[in-house]
Amino acid sequence: MSSKFWATEVAPNPRRSSKVFSFFAIFVSSAALSVLIFLSIGSYPLPTRVQIQRIPINAESILAQCAAISEEPGPSFDFSDREKSDRFEEGTPATLIRNARIFTGEKNGSIELHGDIFLDNGIIKGVGRVPRHLYANRDDVVKINANGRWVTPGLIDLNSHLGVLSSPITRGTGADDVDSNKGPILPWLRTVDGLNTHDDGYELAISGGVTSAQVLPGNKNAIGLQAYDTFAGGQSFFMKMRKTAARTPVSMLIEPPNELTGIAHKRQRWRHMKHTCGERLRNYGNRMDHAWSFRAAYESARSIKEAQDDYCLKAQAGLWESLGGFPKNLQWESLVDVLRGRVKISAQCDEAVDLDTMVRLSQEFQFPIASFHAAEAWLVPDLLKQTYEGIPAVALFATNYRTRRETFRGSEFAPRILADAGIHVVMKTDHPVINSRYLVYEAQQAHHFGLPASLALASVTSTPAAAAGLAHRIGSLTVGADADVVLWDSHPLQLSATPIHVWIDGIMQIPVPAKGDEDNEVEVGKGKEGERWLEPPEVPNWDKERKEAQLWDGLPPLKGKRYSDRVVFRNVKDIWKVGQTGVTRTLVIEEEPDQLGDVVVEGGRIICSGSTVCAQHLQKAKVVDLEGGSLMPGLMTYGSPLGLEEIAAEPSTGDGKLYDAFVQDIPEVFHDVGNTLRAVDALAFGTRNALLAYRSGVTMATSSLNKGDFVISGLSVTFGTGSSYVVEHGAILQEITALHVKISRPNPLEGTPGVSVSSQIGGLRRLLFGWESRDQETGHWFRKAAEGVVPLVIEVYSADIMGSLLMVKAEVEDRIGSYMRVVFAGATEAHLIAKDIASGGVGVILIPARPYPHTWQERRILPGPPLTNDTALVTLIENNVKVGIGIPNAWEARNTKMDMQWAKLESNGRINEHQVLMMVTGDLEDLLGIREIDDSARDLVAYAGGNVFDPTSKVVAGSATLHASTPRSCQTYG
Ligand SMILES: *[C@@H]1O[C@H](CO)[C@@H](O)[C@H](O)[C@H]1NC(C)=O
Numbered sequence: 001m002s003s004k005f006w007a008t009e010v011a012p013n014p015r016r017s018s019k020v021f022s023f024f025a026i027f028v029s030s031a032a033l034s035v036l037i038f039l040s041i042g043s044y045p046l047p048t049r050v051q052i053q054r055i056p057i058n059a060e061s062i063l064a065q066c067a068a069i070s071e072e073p074g075p076s077f078d079f080s081d082r083e084k085s086d087r088f089e090e091g092t093p094a095t096l097i098r099n100a101r102i103f104t105g106e107k108n109g110s111i112e113l114h115g116d117i118f119l120d121n122g123i124i125k126g127v128g129r130v131p132r133h134l135y136a137n138r139d140d141v142v143k144i145n146a147n148g149r150w151v152t153p154g155l156i157d158l159n160s161h162l163g164v165l166s167s168p169i170t171r172g173t174g175a176d177d178v179d180s181n182k183g184p185i186l187p188w189l190r191t192v193d194g195l196n197t198h199d200d201g202y203e204l205a206i207s208g209g210v211t212s213a214q215v216l217p218g219n220k221n222a223i224g225l226q227a228y229d230t231f232a233g234g235q236s237f238f239m240k241m242r243k244t245a246a247r248t249p250v251s252m253l254i255e256p257p258n259e260l261t262g263i264a265h266k267r268q269r270w271r272h273m274k275h276t277c278g279e280r281l282r283n284y285g286n287r288m289d290h291a292w293s294f295r296a297a298y299e300s301a302r303s304i305k306e307a308q309d310d311y312c313l314k315a316q317a318g319l320w321e322s323l324g325g326f327p328k329n330l331q332w333e334s335l336v337d338v339l340r341g342r343v344k345i346s347a348q349c350d351e352a353v354d355l356d357t358m359v360r361l362s363q364e365f366q367f368p369i370a371s372f373h374a375a376e377a378w379l380v381p382d383l384l385k386q387t388y389e390g391i392p393a394v395a396l397f398a399t400n401y402r403t404r405r406e407t408f409r410g411s412e413f414a415p416r417i418l419a420d421a422g423i424h425v426v427m428k429t430d431h432p433v434i435n436s437r438y439l440v441y442e443a444q445q446a447h448h449f450g451l452p453a454s455l456a457l458a459s460v461t462s463t464p465a466a467a468a469g470l471a472h473r474i475g476s477l478t479v480g481a482d483a484d485v486v487l488w489d490s491h492p493l494q495l496s497a498t499p500i501h502v503w504i505d506g507i508m509q510i511p512v513p514a515k516g517d518e519d520n521e522v523e524v525g526k527g528k529e530g531e532r533w534l535e536p537p538e539v540p541n542w543d544k545e546r547k548e549a550q551l552w553d554g555l556p557p558l559k560g561k562r563y564s565d566r567v568v569f570r571n572v573k574d575i576w577k578v579g580q581t582g583v584t585r586t587l588v589i590e591e592e593p594d595q596l597g598d599v600v601v602e603g604g605r606i607i608c609s610g611s612t613v614c615a616q617h618l619q620k621a622k623v624v625d626l627e628g629g630s631l632m633p634g635l636m637t638y639g640s641p642l643g644l645e646e647i648a649a650e651p652s653t654g655d656g657k658l659y660d661a662f663v664q665d666i667p668e669v670f671h672d673v674g675n676t677l678r679a680v681d682a683l684a685f686g687t688r689n690a691l692l693a694y695r696s697g698v699t700m701a702t703s704s705l706n707k708g709d710f711v712i713s714g715l716s717v718t719f720g721t722g723s724s725y726v727v728e729h730g731a732i733l734q735e736i737t738a739l740h741v742k743i744s745r746p747n748p749l750e751g752t753p754g755v756s757v758s759s760q761i762g763g764l765r766r767l768l769f770g771w772e773s774r775d776q777e778t779g780h781w782f783r784k785a786a787e788g789v790v791p792l793v794i795e796v797y798s799a800d801i802m803g804s805l806l807m808v809k810a811e812v813e814d815r816i817g818s819y820m821r822v823v824f825a826g827a828t829e830a831h832l833i834a835k836d837i838a839s840g841g842v843g844v845i846l847i848p849a850r851p852y853p854h855t856w857q858e859r860r861i862l863p864g865p866p867l868t869n870d871t872a873l874v875t876l877i878e879n880n881v882k883v884g885i886g887i888p889n890a891w892e893a894r895n896t897k898m899d900m901q902w903a904k905l906e907s908n909g910r911i912n913e914h915q916v917l918m919m920v921t922g923d924l925e926d927l928l929g930i931r932e933i934d935d936s937a938r939d940l941v942a943y944a945g946g947n948v949f950d951p952t953s954k955v956v957a958g959s960a961t962l963h964a965s966t967p968r969s970c971q972t973y974g
């Protein structure tokens with residue numbers, strides 16, 4: 001009999017009548033018991049005309065189970081009555097936060113209040129006007145004056161691998177616990193089974209205001225775990241970052257589902273799962289194979305679900321005869337729950353083709369999708385709206401794109417475009433892809449590129465909470481919600497906004513409670529006292545760029561319009577220059593005070609400044625209004641493979657396979673023991689990352705070959721990011737810049753341990769001693785490095801290894817009688833031996849500028865406020881080390897401006913703008929051995945609406961050496 005028949009004819013509504021049913025069931029089951037007893041003592045066969053209904057002993061629990069499977073999950077029915085959080089830790093004092101600006105997160109982030117917040121028993125007990133009786137006459141209330149500063153809900157990271165790809169990564173922890181290699185479809189796997197409670201990332205995340213996250217499995221399984229390469233993912237869980245008294249993974253979870261804990265809560269709780277599409281699943285076939293794997297899996301789940309529904313209809317109708325056991329299958333039960341609409345799915349499907357497949361799958365099998373984590377979602381909003389039962393939220397990075405073909409068309413304008421289409425936008429980190437600590441930075445960038453401030457803040461608070469089905473307890477500051485609260489030093493959308501206080505479940509996490517008598521007081525927010533810091537930053541207008549991005553399917557042309565003659569910049573405030581001795585800044589003086597002036601640029605050079613002086617040069621010129629902006633030197637970037645590849649994960653866009661002289665025989669054709677190669681031979685011009693960098697004011701880059709864990713990475717090249725091809729005039733600024741090596745402990749993500757550190761240093765020492773013939777590249781260039789003719793840039797992270805390298809340097813210099821130019825790049829732990837690095841005459845390029853302890857050799861970071869007063873940058877500068885800042889990934893080059901602003905802001909006034917500018921111009925050039933750049937040859941960049949340190953400023957033009965016939969020209973945008 002089909003289930004339809006049962007449904008229409010006999011099925012009672014399980015919700016309405018479950019009470020009646022259980023009562024009835026108790027009655028009949030005891031009756032059944034007596035019938036069975038009678039049968040067992042009587043030895044006669046049953047008379048055939050008597051129909052005995054065999055009602056099983058567990059009929060009641062069967063009926064309860066049947067009632068439960070069709071119930072919608074959610075907060076327990078009496079949730080709003082709770083007096084105390086289930087996560088409350090006894091002994092936590094109540095807290096009253098007074099005089100705060102409150103972003104509540106409600107109504108798409110549109111509600112702001114001024115007032116107080118009261119936290120008690122792990123719950124928010126009052127917001128805005130807090131009734132006095134709640135806290136008066138109590139002596140256990142901690143009172144904190146917010147002094148009018150902003151308070152927000154604790155931030156929520158909807159896409160994270162905290163705990164399963166934990167820090168520092170070792171083979172024993174994160175490396176293995178995020179993806180399974182057992183197949184594409186693994187919905188039975190649970191990230192909580194790999195959740196490391198000792199991840200260094202938790203405290204760092206809290207220090208960025210992040211209080212909860214969805215821990216997803218990897219991307220290598222289609223259903224299942226989110227880690228490196230999973231496909232159909234696995235079950236994910238929501239957790240809070242704080243250490244619990246129980247110290248267990250499960251105690252870190254928020255509302256773990258009944259299926260995990262075995263606790264039968266009266267109401268079902270939401271479950272969470274990851275789905276993945278596309279190129280990350282290549283181990284398991286192509287896209288067509290993946291789609292079939294999904295359909296086959298869902299077909300298995302569907303047949304189990306139908307058997308269950310049939311079974312329950314019979315049980316509910318009292319037809320127990322030969323009913324047997326409840327049909328279940330431990331492998332597929334979670335997918336059956338997906339079909340019952342009880343699982344919040346996070347689908348990582350980047351491209352339109354993958355989104356289309358996933359939307360069709362949701363329609364074919366009739367299940368909803370909570371969120372898409374999708375680079376191309378903004379290109380197909382109408383497709384998203386066809387998802388079964390409701391439009392998913394879309395989780396995005398701000399600017400982390402072009403790392404795979406799948407994300408090549410990702411756009412910084414996507415959040416705004418999706419919001420305009422009525423789709424909920426969530427900003428994410430995919431930690432550790434981006435350090436979870438900087439989740440709010442993703443929201444800041446989304447706001448910078450056009451997302452309204454209220455939605456930008458909601459995108460990391462209430463919107464992800466709603467997408468997760470957890471809005472009743474996290475993501476908003478409302479009475480009854482969990483007491484996860486952040487008090488910020490400035491408006492959270494201001495770059496480098498830092499928490500002064502963070503509470504999770506009402507327990508203060510920041511400042512970090514002292515263990516013993518140490519001094520834990522950290523200075524936060526110095527220099528952000530003015531009223532303007534309490535407003536969201538003003539942002540540039542990107543209407544034109546956003547429309548172009550849409551028009552060109554995500555790949556708008558990035559070259560500006562070229563003018564080889566004259567350009568007049570109107571309303572210029574000042575001109576900044578970089579020279580040997582540092583930065584100079586000249587105001588463009590006009591007759592009237594405070595009046596802004598004209599600057600005329602011809603052939604890429606300033607020919608006059610000041611309106612009176614320039615009056616005669618204004619004819620036939622292109623006019624650009626800088627609205628009080630500045631003319632500044634072009635910035636440079638180092639550390640990433642910029643210009644050596646178009647897409648990091650796409651070998652066909654890069655240089656290809658290289659030979660590692662330390663582990664394999666170099667083919668004879670090279671006849672060079674170290675196989676020292678030149679990056680200039682591998683350049684690819686006009687990559688989108690390079691052009692975006694150029695348009696963001698970064699006009700020059702030094703890159704060395706991307707050789708992974710190789711010791712010798714060869715000779716770097718310096719080139720113009722706006723250039724079109726290698727022999728174009730001015731494209732190559734310095735063909736051979738520095739010699740690069742990497743000295744590193746074994747990479748935990750590699751199956752085989754690499755070459756030992758002692759072997760790497762031994763080999764380096766030998767080459768620097770000059771024991772190889774000078775008529776090979778290796779012998780030649782290592783000799784030059786030993787003599788101090790070219791800089792030796794050593795990628796190194798561990799302070800111990802840096803110490804050993806200082807000894808090698810001294811040894812070589814002693815032997816050769818030279819003075820080597822050595823630079824430590826990466827240098828995460830350099831602050832530990834800053835004095836010795838300074839006295840050893842070694843420079844440092846910090847990559848990234850804000851460190852993260854990914855691996856053991858870089859675990860001793862100096863995280864900066866609110867965890868430490870000092871940052872690595874400040875420590876190095878104050879110890880007189882020459883410092884540059886760099887980036888690990890090519891997509892980040894465009895964000896150099898943000899890195900600069902951040903370096904200044906988080907130093908609490910200990911580093912000034914001029915010093916920061918030198919870190920990405922003069923000092924960085926000097927460290928890398930770039931020959932002195934003549935003032936007239938330096939690229940100029942025009943910023944409208946401010947200078948490089950203003951969040952409102954926007955690059956509107958840049959000069960570069962473009963054509964041999966017209967040596968320098970000016971490109972303008974807009
Ligand atoms: C929030 O935004 C969504 C999507 O644009 C919209 O459908 C909804 O009505 C908004 N809610 C409120 C309360 O403004």
Ligand SMILES: *[C@@H]1O[C@H](CO)[C@@H](O)[C@H](O)[C@H]1NC(C)=O
Nearest residue numbers: 518519520521522523868869
């Ligand atoms: C941090 O700096 C502040 C202000 O200078 C000082 O009071 C505090 O003791 C410092 N904290 C630590 C841990 O050094």
